[in-house]
Amino acid sequence: MKELRAANTGDFTTGQGVSHETGELKQWFVMIKDTENRFSGNDVWGDGWGWALFMPKDKSQNASSNYKNDCLGCHVPAKETDWIYTEGYPVLSE
Numbered sequence: 001m002k003e004l005r006a007a008n009t010g011d012f013t014t015g016q017g018v019s020h021e022t023g024e025l026k027q028w029f030v031m032i033k034d035t036e037n038r039f040s041g042n043d044v045w046g047d048g049w050g051w052a053l054f055m056p057k058d059k060s061q062n063a064s065s066n067y068k069n070d071c072l073g074c075h076v077p078a079k080e081t082d083w084i085y086t087e088g089y090p091v092l093s094e
């Protein structure tokens with residue numbers, strides 16, 4: 001799950017113009033592993049995952065209707081690592 005929040009910059013004892021997250025939630029990207037291809041023919045399931053996008057104003061609805069159009073293009077560089085950008089999680093490789 002990837003939680004996206006609005007960002008802000010400020011001057012801190014660590015430096016000027018330092019970026020930080022704020023309390024304003026933007027959206028959640030969610031992937032659920034599906035090794036059995038249980039929902040073939042469903043446009044938000046495929047390539048080993050269920051793919052979803054949730055917006056704060058309606059958390060009960062998947063705002064994405066087609067993972068091939070909405071997600072896969074951007075995740076192609078991570079195809080060799082099962083579509084996940086594993087370099088962002090170095091502790092998992094230790």
Ligand code: HEC
Pocket residue numbers: 001002029030031051052053064067070071072074075078083084085086088
């Ligand atoms: C504009 C490009 C783009 C789109 C569109 C996009 N992603 Fe991503 N996604 C990325 C990148 C790049 C990362 C890793 C770096 C980061 O988080 O900024 C990522 C990270 C993630 C992560 C955290 C796991 C990881 O690989 O690091 C999840 C979960 C995720 N995306 C799901 C989705 C889903 C589901 C969709 C479609 C609804 C989607 N993404 C659409 C570019 C994109």
